[in-house]
Amino acid sequence: MAAVRPLIVVRDIVNRFGAQVVHDGVSFEVMPGEVFGIVGGSGSGKSVLLRTMLGLRRPDAGTVAIEGREITAMDDRELRDVKRRYGVTFQHGALFTSLTVAENVTLPVAEVLDLDEPSLARLLELRLRMVGLPLEAAAKHPAQLSGGMVKRVALARALALDPAILFLDEPTAGLDPIAASAFDELVLYLRDTLRLTIVMVTHDLDTLARTCDRVAVLVDRKVIVDTLEGIVANDHPWIRHYFHGGRGRAVRAAQGDGRGA
Amino acid sequence: MRARPSPDFPVSFSAQFDPAAARLMLAGDCGMDDAPVLAAALDAVRSAVPETLRVEIGGTLDLGPSWLLRALVLDLRGAGRQVELDGRVPEHLRFLDEIAARDVGSLPAPGQATFADRFAEFGGSLRRRVAGWYEALVFGGRLLESAGTAWRSLRRLRVPSVVRHMHETGVQAIPVVAVIALLISVISAYIGAQQLRPFGAEIYTVDLVTIGVLRELGVLLTAIMVAGRTGSAYAAELGVMKLNDEVDALEAMGMNPYEVLVLPRVVALVLVMPLLTVVADFMGLAGGALLTSYLIDLPWSQFVMRLDSSIGDTTFWAGMVKAPVFGLLIALTGTLRGLQVRESSRELGRLTTVAVVQSIFLVIFADALFAIYFLEIDF
Numbered sequence: 001m002a003a004v005r006p007l008i009v010v011r012d013i014v015n016r017f018g019a020q021v022v023h024d025g026v027s028f029e030v031m032p033g034e035v036f037g038i039v040g041g042s043g044s045g046k047s048v049l050l051r052t053m054l055g056l057r058r059p060d061a062g063t064v065a066i067e068g069r070e071i072t073a074m075d076d077r078e079l080r081d082v083k084r085r086y087g088v089t090f091q092h093g094a095l096f097t098s099l100t101v102a103e104n105v106t107l108p109v110a111e112v113l114d115l116d117e118p119s120l121a122r123l124l125e126l127r128l129r130m131v132g133l134p135l136e137a138a139a140k141h142p143a144q145l146s147g148g149m150v151k152r153v154a155l156a157r158a159l160a161l162d163p164a165i166l167f168l169d170e171p172t173a174g175l176d177p178i179a180a181s182a183f184d185e186l187v188l189y190l191r192d193t194l195r196l197t198i199v200m201v202t203h204d205l206d207t208l209a210r211t212c213d214r215v216a217v218l219v220d221r222k223v224i225v226d227t228l229e230g231i232v233a234n235d236h237p238w239i240r241h242y243f244h245g246g247r248g249r250a251v252r253a254a255q256g257d258g259r260g261a
Numbered sequence: 262m263r264a265r266p267s268p269d270f271p272v273s274f275s276a277q278f279d280p281a282a283a284r285l286m287l288a289g290d291c292g293m294d295d296a297p298v299l300a301a302a303l304d305a306v307r308s309a310v311p312e313t314l315r316v317e318i319g320g321t322l323d324l325g326p327s328w329l330l331r332a333l334v335l336d337l338r339g340a341g342r343q344v345e346l347d348g349r350v351p352e353h354l355r356f357l358d359e360i361a362a363r364d365v366g367s368l369p370a371p372g373q374a375t376f377a378d379r380f381a382e383f384g385g386s387l388r389r390r391v392a393g394w395y396e397a398l399v400f401g402g403r404l405l406e407s408a409g410t411a412w413r414s415l416r417r418l419r420v421p422s423v424v425r426h427m428h429e430t431g432v433q434a435i436p437v438v439a440v441i442a443l444l445i446s447v448i449s450a451y452i453g454a455q456q457l458r459p460f461g462a463e464i465y466t467v468d469l470v471t472i473g474v475l476r477e478l479g480v481l482l483t484a485i486m487v488a489g490r491t492g493s494a495y496a497a498e499l500g501v502m503k504l505n506d507e508v509d510a511l512e513a514m515g516m517n518p519y520e521v522l523v524l525p526r527v528v529a530l531v532l533v534m535p536l537l538t539v540v541a542d543f544m545g546l547a548g549g550a551l552l553t554s555y556l557i558d559l560p561w562s563q564f565v566m567r568l569d570s571s572i573g574d575t576t577f578w579a580g581m582v583k584a585p586v587f588g589l590l591i592a593l594t595g596t597l598r599g600l601q602v603r604e605s606s607r608e609l610g611r612l613t614t615v616a617v618v619q620s621i622f623l624v625i626f627a628d629a630l631f632a633i634y635f636l637e638i639d640f
């Protein structure tokens with residue numbers, strides 16, 4: 001088998017806030033076309049890690065390279081061009097509150113591409129359909145949406161430019177199980193047919209089991225990366241607690257038939 | 262998502278419509294970046310409405326472009342035309358068919374504004390205006406209510422909160438208020454001395470500056486500075502709290518947001534305005550003294566004597582009584598506008614601006630009423 005070059009290489013990342021060390025030498029690689037899960041306790045630095053990989057935060061030490069290019073060494077202009085290849089959703093949605101749903105989803109397209117109105121409307125419909133939003137929602141403002149709808153609009157906006165890499169911060173938090181499983185299917189479809197690479201912070205054990213090829217666990221300011229089976233078999237106390245607690249059991253039960261479904 | 266041979270050597274995409282041969286040639290891989298090129302070609306086909314169409318696809322199409330192509334194909338087929346897809350037919354079409362089949366309603370039509378729409382819009386703006394007045398009434402009522410209960414118990418007045426706001430809106434504003442007062446009195450002394458010199462009445466510059474500063478300028482400039490500094494801060498603070506549902510959270514915890522958020526701010530500003538006005542008055546007089554001693558060679562002792570004879574018992578108080586009133590107006594406007602913020606960051610910006618403009622307007626309007634009233638009662 002030909003050696004596949006990793007798409008994202010994270011090396012020895014150190015992140016500090018004052019005296020608090022959040023990451024102390026975090027390294028891992030994300031392969032093209034894989035769904036890469038990031039889990040960890042609340043406050044373990046998942047969101048900070050994601051922001052570092054996106055170039056939104058400069059780490060105190062270490063490097064992040066995407067597609068062979070070191071984004072931690074880029075200046076702001078170079079970084080902006082690279083960022084257009086990613087889709088991102090934030091933990092709290094980060095929709096533009098003064099724009100409608102339609103404007104939120106269309107913004108990335110209208111901003112960089114010179115497209116006519118009918119095409120923009122067609123693309124808007126595509127993105128809303130992809131994430132399973134009712135089309136009537138297009139005229140609404142973010143304040144009029146439920147938490148789960150905000151998540152889906154954010155995902156629709158992240159997909160607007162058909163990105164090569166998706167970074168998702170807790171995409172299924174606040175979704176009902178049906179919407180969450182539709183999300184899982186969408187993720188698998190995007191991975192399988194479009195060979196999209198997806199990096200996803202999630203606490204949803206079902207999503208983790210169904211979609212993620214490999215999982216990074218943030219514990220003790222470091223990271224443990226393995227397949228889900230490997231992680232579940234790991235005997236780190238926190239990991240044992242996480243996967244073998246009451247909620248984890250369902251995952252292991254589902255694991256046999258759930259993966260790749 | 263683009264399955265290009267290598268991101269370093271992108272094959273550029275091109276789309277050509279040949280009306281004679283009824284052929285649409287798509288060469289190269291088409292990502293969203295190439296969507297405008299594709300859309301232009303599709304538009305050409307759409308306006309030509311050929312009897313038959315062959316689409317020859319040479320590269321991969323991302324989801325967005327595939328969707329645009331699919332829309333055209335469906336439109337043509339719907340109009341009874343023959344369309345054939347040839348070459349590398351995008352594999353997502355099945356997925357797109359699937360999501361297109363989902364019943365999720367239809368996009369709300371933007372459409373032209375009809376007369377009825379305009380009428381409804383007018384009604385809406387009228388309703389919002391009336392609702393705004395109603396909100397102001399409710400605001401006043403609830404504030405009075407919490408003031409009434411706070412009166413009886415010091416704990417309810419939240420002294421630490423009042424002190425914090427007094428520090429932020431008062432103590433921290435002293436430098437800017439002092440400098441502005443000094444500059445304004447220097448300007449008026451300078452202009453006054455220049456205008457009065459031809460009449461040999463330079464000595465009246467002292468009257469002009471002292472009376473002007475004490476009765477009007479000191480308190481008015483302080484109020485305008487405070488409106489810009491604190492009125493906007495009040496509106497923005499409360500507005501962001503509204504956007505984050507913090508105000509609802511307080512209410513849900515059984516606390517009264519008027520007591521916790523509004524009252525301390527109002528009380529603080531009412532207390533602080535007179536103090537700032539004293540600072541402004543003092544600096545204004547100092548500036549006047551400085552400039553008259555320099556411009557018309559009036560020694561300080563002379564200035565003080567002249568000042569003593571020019572101002573009456575009430576001159577200082579005529580300015581001072583206005584200070585708490587102005588403070589009240591600014592605080593009420595700022596907090597009310599902040600609590601009216603709803604839904605969006607644009608609202609926040611708009612209402613912060615409204616808070617500043619309206620509080621300055623109200624201050625000047627109230628000042629005019631005071632002037633007329635003082636004239637009537639000879640104060």
Ligand SMILES: Nc1ncnc2c1ncn2[C@@H]1O[C@H](COP(=O)(O)OP(=O)(O)O)[C@@H](O)[C@H]1O
Nearest residue numbers: 017020022040041042043044045046047048049
């Ligand atoms: N801007 C910041 N300033 C100070 N501390 C921060 C900041 N952002 C995050 N932190 C801290 O970093 C840690 C990790 O945060 P985060 O990545 O948001 O956690 P999570 O894993 O729940 O997403 C937390 O302890 C948080 O308090």
Ligand SMILES: [Mg+2]
Nearest residue numbers: 046047048091
């Ligand atoms: Mg987080």
